[in-house]
Amino acid sequence: MKFSEIHGHQELKLNLASVIRQGRIPHAQMVIAREGSGALPLALAYAQYTSCTNKAGDDSCGTCASCVKYAQLIHPDLHLSFPIFGSSETCDDFIQAFREAFLSNHMLTLNDWLRSIGGENKRPNINIRECRNIIKKLSLRPYESDFKVLIMWLPEYLGKEGNVLLKLLEEPPHNTLFLLVTENQDQILTTIISRTQFIKVPVYSYQEIEAYLVGKELSVPDVARNIALMAEGNLSKAIRLSGEMEDTQFESFRQWLLDCYSGNLGKIISEADQYSEKGKEGLKMFLMYGIQMVRSALLIQHQSMENKLTAGEIEFVGKLARLIHLENARDIYEALNQAIFEIDRNGSIKLILINLSLKLKYSLRPKGNLQTA
Numbered sequence: 476m477k478f479s480e481i482h483g484h485q486e487l488k489l490n491l492a493s494v495i496r497q498g499r500i501p502h503a504q505m506v507i508a509r510e511g512s513g514a515l516p517l518a519l520a521y522a523q524y525t526s527c528t529n530k531a532g533d534d535s536c537g538t539c540a541s542c543v544k545y546a547q548l549i550h551p552d553l554h555l556s557f558p559i560f561g562s563s564e565t566c567d568d569f570i571q572a573f574r575e576a577f578l579s580n581h582m583l584t585l586n587d588w589l590r591s592i593g594g595e596n597k598r599p600n601i602n603i604r605e606c607r608n609i610i611k612k613l614s615l616r617p618y619e620s621d622f623k624v625l626i627m628w629l630p631e632y633l634g635k636e637g638n639v640l641l642k643l644l645e646e647p648p649h650n651t652l653f654l655l656v657t658e659n660q661d662q663i664l665t666t667i668i669s670r671t672q673f674i675k676v677p678v679y680s681y682q683e684i685e686a687y688l689v690g691k692e693l694s695v696p697d698v699a700r701n702i703a704l705m706a707e708g709n710l711s712k713a714i715r716l717s718g719e720m721e722d723t724q725f726e727s728f729r730q731w732l733l734d735c736y737s738g739n740l741g742k743i744i745s746e747a748d749q750y751s752e753k754g755k756e757g758l759k760m761f762l763m764y765g766i767q768m769v770r771s772a773l774l775i776q777h778q779s780m781e782n783k784l785t786a787g788e789i790e791f792v793g794k795l796a797r798l799i800h801l802e803n804a805r806d807i808y809e810a811l812n813q814a815i816f817e818i819d820r821n822g823s824i825k826l827i828l829i830n831l832s833l834k835l836k837y838s839l840r841p842k843g844n845l846q847t848a
């Protein structure tokens with residue numbers, strides 16, 4: 476893939492391209508990012524650019540023989556390694572499935588990947604067989620390019636077996652490039668970390684996420700803004716939410732919270748009936764939005780929320796700030812999270828919502844005026 480196909484990260488992309496053009500490519504690099512930051516696409520674009528035979532300024536051409544093969548992840552000098560499950564197979568056994576999964580979704584998450592190979596509830600790993608396979612593959616000369624590239628997605632799933640790769644990382648065969656793409660640097664063997672140079676990928680900003688959803692016509696602007704707030708910089712999560720959330724949550728949340736505050740039990744019960752019909756994902760989304768509103772009510776006292784909230788939300792959150800403060804924010808936050816947890820455990824949607832509403836009825840009070848249930 477080309478750098479230009481990756482959303483945002485303009486400065487980072489220019490820096491990476493410049494390092495390659497100047498021929499200062501470190502042989503082992505750790506791309507560090509949070510989930511949904513586009514780190515794997517960046518690593519692939521980086522590798523494609525090193526191998527492109529007709530570089531167009533700061534990007535690969537996209538049309539030379541190398542780029543065409545890279546775009547389909549079938550270049551013979553590109554080796555991909557990623558978490559699988561079990562111990563008797565290597566990534567070569569899953570490569571076709573991986574190509575399909577990534578090419579249909581560049582913002583692939585580990586969960587998406589495991590689900591696509593039926594391994595949702597299995598323990599993912601990069602096993603010793605795969606490590607040995609890597610050593611074998613990288614001992615060969617490049618077939619077509621100047622470089623052989625190994626992109627290892629999520630090296631945190633290497634067990635201690637990963638130590639067999641140390642010698643390779645320390646004294647790599649000529650013209651070998653390692654790109655390790657991690658979302659959890661703390662879980663990587665320190666012996667591996669110490670042998671790499673870091674490329675840190677920032678999380679996406681609210682504005683970048685909103686622009687992506689609107690630009691790709693995944694959401695209308697107000698809904699995109701709600702989703703950007705809920706996604707917390709994770710573009711993969713934002714894309715997933717855009718498939719589930721058609722309307723902005725603002726009006727229903729505002730109304731529900733007012734009902735909780737005024738103890739309008741009849742209305743709360745009929746609301747709970749409606750949510751029972753919408754199903755658990757609908758209520759989870761509503762509560763996730765609620766958590767962001769609670770957070771915003773605390774933040775708005777100290778910072779402008781103009782880029783993150785709509786005008787209606789800013790007004791509402793400003794008023795809410797009188798009822799949500801450091802004395803009760805933790806209780807409210809925990810009550811919302813507990814409800815999400817119970818929904819995930821398949822509790823009764825109706826009961827969970829009524830229970831939560833009653834908790835909020837007692838918690839939502841001005842400072843120094845808290846009641847007890």
Ligand SMILES: [Zn+2]
Pocket residue numbers: 526527528529530535536537538539540541542543
């Ligand atoms: Zn090219």
